[in-house]
Amino acid sequence: MALLTEANPITKAPGLLTIETAQIGAETTAIRCLDWDRERFDIEFGLRNGTTYNSFLIQGEKIALVDTSHRKFENLYLELLTGLIDPGQIDYLIVSHTEPDHSGLVRNILELAPNITIVGAKVAIQFLENMVHQPFKSKLVKSGERLDLGNGHELEFISAPNLHWPDTILTYDHKTKILYTCDVFGMHYCDDHTYDENFNVIEEDFKYYYDCLMGPNARSVLAALKRIEKLEIGTVATGHGPLLQHHISEWLGRYGTWSLEQAKTETLVAMFYAEDYGYSEQLVRAIAHGCTKTGVAVELVDINSAEPQEVRELVGQAAGLVISMPSQNSVTAHAAIGTILAAAHQKQTIGLLESGGGEDEPVYPLRNKFQELGLTEGFPPILIKEHPSQSTEQLCEEAGTDLGQWLTRDRTIKQIKSINTDLEKALGRISNGLYIITAKKGEVQSAMFASWVTQASLNPLGVAIAVSKDRAIESLMHVGDRFVLNVLEEGKYQGLMKHFLKRFAPGADRFAGVKTYPATNGSPILAEALAYMECEITSRIDCGDHWIIYSTVQTGRVAKIDGLTAVHHRKIGNHY
Structure with missing residues (x-):
């Protein structure tokens, strides 16, 4: 089915908007919102071929909606969805990430289905609480966790932070072999082809999209590719553009090649935090945001679950290290810190902060050990004694920027000298x-x-x-x-x-x-x-x-x- 309308006068959307559905697997429907004439995607880059916002409905014994759409499609999307199903019957709304072009209608769905459970990463749920300003049921998921919808639809979640939003998760349906990826592997390309059969026509837009959105987070791309490499993928259900089915290995292979090339030239900061302890993740992400503003790559690692070899390799590659102090009672975290100390060297820069969990490992003894190794301090230790405020997050972001500027000082000087x-x-x-x-x-x-x-x-x-x-x-x-x-x-x-x-x-x-x-x-x-x-x-x-x-x-x-x-x-x- 397809619905057609001119620009919605309420939202003042420019150009022609259409919406269509397609059956893409057993009990699985794609809802594709086509924005034919959009010329710019937010502030990021110009568009040559419009864009689409893709949403998906999975109807097992329980029903899940994967992402919503842009607010400009409010009337069209809700009319079509209510024609497909009674929204009150939807059990789960999976939020791949909270960027407004995919979560713009979450509040509308909550009005139609007040008992729905929103599924997402911890950061996504926190973002949504600030966005919708109303209570809702939620289910926080980590990488590897599963959700059984019945009729064989068992959904597995894969963490993919910073692609290109901090709360991104991918979702894999083991029955249909569909991987729902939101922004990842997408492109801003609008036509009435559901799939990627026209490879030569869309490959330029695929690369352009990667360069603008994914290339700056090349290491995060490589981490996501590693997490999905063992999955048997029949369809990549992207959030933008055609779904990938005919050339999946080629598309994913290009992501890998481009990201490997990009990662070789990046200045990297490895950031270690303790998930679910104090405010560790929240504060480290603020520092990471400040770092990335200077063109530095960051990689976040949960210190409680990282493998020793992974920690050793990452520290060996990094120019800077940031550690959010774990609980004194975490044996795994203590072992990881020992690995970091063993792999660190004097050419690196270090930043330390408390997690605010009440039982933090003390900052200063660890600070002394890094100073004895000859590491430079990127910012003074950040000490958290109470619930973080806006000022605390700003402090962390500025600390990350200071760290990034220190690490890129030689590059900056070189650029100053390079102009004719x-x-x-x-x-x-x-x-x-x-x-x-x-x-x-x-x-x-x-x-x-x-x-x-x-x-x-x-x-x-x-x-x-x-x-x-x-x-x-x-x-x-x-x-x-x-x-x-x-x-x-x-x-x-x-x-x-x-x-x-x-x-x-x-x-x-x-x-x-x-x-x-x-x-x-x-x-x-x-x-x-x-x-x-x-x-x-x-x-x-x-x-x-x-x-x-x-x-x-x-x-x-x-x-x-x-x-x-x-x-x-x-x-x-x-x-x-």
């Missing part, structure tokens, strides 16, 4: 004003000294700012966030510039000693600023090592009518 002399001198002749961006979200606030700022539109009034991906404030600069653009005054900016250009320790108060007052959007206004504008972010564009942040200006004022904006004149254009 004439070109860098020419670029340096582009002059800019001087500004300080201030932002606050919840209990977290940050600031950034900026010069790459320009007015970008008149109707609506808008400004564009280039923000380096490894800046601490970057996490407060997403679509919907608000900030203040403070304009510095010529001849009176040196004090503020010196303050905000200095290197802050992770979690440090960037406004200590600086006079501010709150804007209507909550962000700090600098009392010494020549002028300020309150802004709301409406889009972000990926520009390599920077984001271009476009924002509409809500309000503003000038403190000194005859004051002039401070201007920055550079001599070279390949670094600040």
